[in-house]
Amino acid sequence: MFRxxxxxxxxxxxxxxxxxxxxIRQEIEVSGLSHExxxxxxxxxxxxMEQAVERGLKGIKSHTGLTGGDSVKxxxxxxxxxxxxxxxxLDAVSKAMATNEVNAAMGTICATPTAGSAGVVPGTLxxxxxxxxxxxxxxxxxxxxxxxxxxxxxxNAFISGAAGxxxxxxxxxxxxxxxxxxxxxxxxxxxxxxAFAITLKNMLGLVCDPVAGLVEVPCVKRNALGAxxxxxxxxxxxxxxxxxxxxxxxxxAMYAIGQSxxxxxxxxxxxxxxxxxxxxxxxxxxxxxxxxxxxxxLVNK
Amino acid sequence: xxxxSAFDIIGPVMIGPSSSHTAGAARIGRVARTLFEKQPKKAVxxxxxxxxxxxxxxGTDLALVAxxxxxxxxxxxxxxxxxxxxxxxxxxxxxIEDAVTEHPNTVKLNLFDDESEFELIGVxxxxxxxxITEINSFQLKLSGDPAILVTFNDRYGIISxxxxxxxxxxxxxxxxxxxxxxxxxxxxxxxxVDEKINDEVIRELTNLKDVTGVIRMVE
Numbered sequence: 001m002f003r004x005x006x007x008x009x010x011x012x013x014x015x016x017x018x019x020x021x022x023x024i025r026q027e028i029e030v031s032g033l034s035h036e037x038x039x040x041x042x043x044x045x046x047x048x049m050e051q052a053v054e055r056g057l058k059g060i061k062s063h064t065g066l067t068g069g070d071s072v073k074x075x076x077x078x079x080x081x082x083x084x085x086x087x088x089x090l091d092a093v094s095k096a097m098a099t100n101e102v103n104a105a106m107g108t109i110c111a112t113p114t115a116g117s118a119g120v121v122p123g124t125l126x127x128x129x130x131x132x133x134x135x136x137x138x139x140x141x142x143x144x145x146x147x148x149x150x151x152x153x154x155x156n157a158f159i160s161g162a163a164g165x166x167x168x169x170x171x172x173x174x175x176x177x178x179x180x181x182x183x184x185x186x187x188x189x190x191x192x193x194x195a196f197a198i199t200l201k202n203m204l205g206l207v208c209d210p211v212a213g214l215v216e217v218p219c220v221k222r223n224a225l226g227a228x229x230x231x232x233x234x235x236x237x238x239x240x241x242x243x244x245x246x247x248x249x250x251x252x253a254m255y256a257i258g259q260s261x262x263x264x265x266x267x268x269x270x271x272x273x274x275x276x277x278x279x280x281x282x283x284x285x286x287x288x289x290x291x292x293x294x295x296x297x298l299v300n301k
Numbered sequence: 302x303x304x305x306s307a308f309d310i311i312g313p314v315m316i317g318p319s320s321s322h323t324a325g326a327a328r329i330g331r332v333a334r335t336l337f338e339k340q341p342k343k344a345v346x347x348x349x350x351x352x353x354x355x356x357x358x359x360g361t362d363l364a365l366v367a368x369x370x371x372x373x374x375x376x377x378x379x380x381x382x383x384x385x386x387x388x389x390x391x392x393x394x395x396x397i398e399d400a401v402t403e404h405p406n407t408v409k410l411n412l413f414d415d416e417s418e419f420e421l422i423g424v425x426x427x428x429x430x431x432x433i434t435e436i437n438s439f440q441l442k443l444s445g446d447p448a449i450l451v452t453f454n455d456r457y458g459i460i461s462x463x464x465x466x467x468x469x470x471x472x473x474x475x476x477x478x479x480x481x482x483x484x485x486x487x488x489x490x491x492x493x494v495d496e497k498i499n500d501e502v503i504r505e506l507t508n509l510k511d512v513t514g515v516i517r518m519v520e
Contacts, residue, residue, distance in 0.1 A: 001302070023307050027308075030305050030306060103317030105317070108314065109315065110313070110314050111312060111428055112310070113311070114427065115324065115429075118317075118320075143311045144307055150310035154304040154310060154427065154428060155303055159310075159427045162350070162351035162406050163426075168427075210355065212358050213354065213355030213359060215318035216318075268354040270354065287357065
């Protein structure tokens with residue numbers, strides 16, 4: 001079992017296999033399932049991701065009305081042909097948002113690695129799909145490559161906003177996506193590790209400050225820009241750029257930062273954007289009363 | 302290692318909005334329901350840390366109750382769980398606790414019906430993965446993987462009798478621990494296994510002398 005990114009990369013290099021294959025082999029060993037069953041299980045997750053993006057792009061609104069519809073807005077803008085950053089990048093951003101808009105509306109999604117960060121991995125996959133034309137099998141591998149990096153982060157640091165802030169969620173998801181994009185585009189295992197490191201470095205310290213405690217603001221847009229980070233970092237790694245700080249050390253730094261992050265900035269809706277006057281007003285509008293009284297609201301409703 | 306599978310990272314398939322506050326919460330509720338072995342008539346749900354601060358926005362309340370109703374993480378009835386519980390005459394009381402727990406997403410569930418009561422403390426550690434840290438005041442660690450819980454009178458030889466039966470059925474033990482409150486009193490054994498556990502195994506374990514209860518947990 002690989003314990004860190006260095007071991008993961010070295011197994012892939014020694015056996016001359018993809019990172020996805022390292023993850024698949026380990027999964028077969030740990031679960032006792034056949035190769036076919038492991039692939040089929042991930043195929044089902046891929047289908048859920050496809051359906052979520054599709055549903056989001058048809059236009060959806062959350063129960064509070066705070067989020068929804070922005071992924072459609074962006075698709076229309078792409079189609080107008082006036083975009084500055086280009087079709088691929090904005091398509092990834094739009095599809096990442098589509099997933100999180102569905103999540104915010106209590107729709108069905110696949111956590112990657114969490115629900116709040118569920119947009120980045122599928123968003124980038126379904127965007128690069130249009131230029132790299134992967135087979136279904138390669139799209140499933142994309143998810144195993146993402147899983148391999150997420151696995152290392154989850155076991156050496158954390159992947160929940162309550163434990164380590166948004167850097168642990170959207171930061172991890174973006175790194176995972178970057179590594180998987182590199183592999184799908186034909187990069188080496190070490191280039192995948194560089195892409196992960198470059199992405200996470202840029203998202204260190206990101207706090208988890210959900211307005212009114214809802215996974216809506218700023219979560220949907222953090223996934224949007226996480227997807228754009230992932231694509232940019234993947235291109236940088238493919239261009240041969242390396243991170244001066246090795247991937248595993250970046251993950252350790254993320255862990256240390258998360259541990260010293262005050263609780264107000266770790267999914268308690270007490271600090272950051274959640275504590276702004278506008279956020280407090282939205283909170284009152286949605287719940288009708290201050291948070292402390294919410295329990296009465298729930299019991300008496 | 303806390304996480305063992307690729308599907309802990311890419312997955313679960315779930316109803317939004319939060320893997321720790323919704324999917325993990327539903328799983329904890331469902332484990333409690335499984336261990337209680339029936340639908341409770343009343344549940345007192347005590348929330349700690351981030352669960353206490355943001356449970357409403359994340360649907361943690363709905364998810365915990367959905368779990369108590371035996372719904373899985375992807376059950377589309379989760380958003381209606383409170384209404385469904387009310388129709389099923391399940392009384393639910395939420396309590397917000399100030400105490401600081403080791404992990405921010407901690408919940409204590411006290412379940413009741415006419416004959417019995419049950420207490421469980423669960424932690425949602427991230428990405429939908431959970432840990433059960435306490436059952437009826439027994440400290441333990443349970444991840445929600447397939448497992449057997451055996452309660453027994455604390456005497457010599459019982460652990461070996463139990464493992465002998467498992468070995469006879471070629472069941473491999475992944476993780477095992479024994480916990481007791483007082484020497485010679487009731488003890489509990491938690492055995493996480495790799496293989497499926499069929500009814501015959503459960504029957505044989507139940508028939509062992511000094512074994513007072515056997516509960517099977519499946520994924």
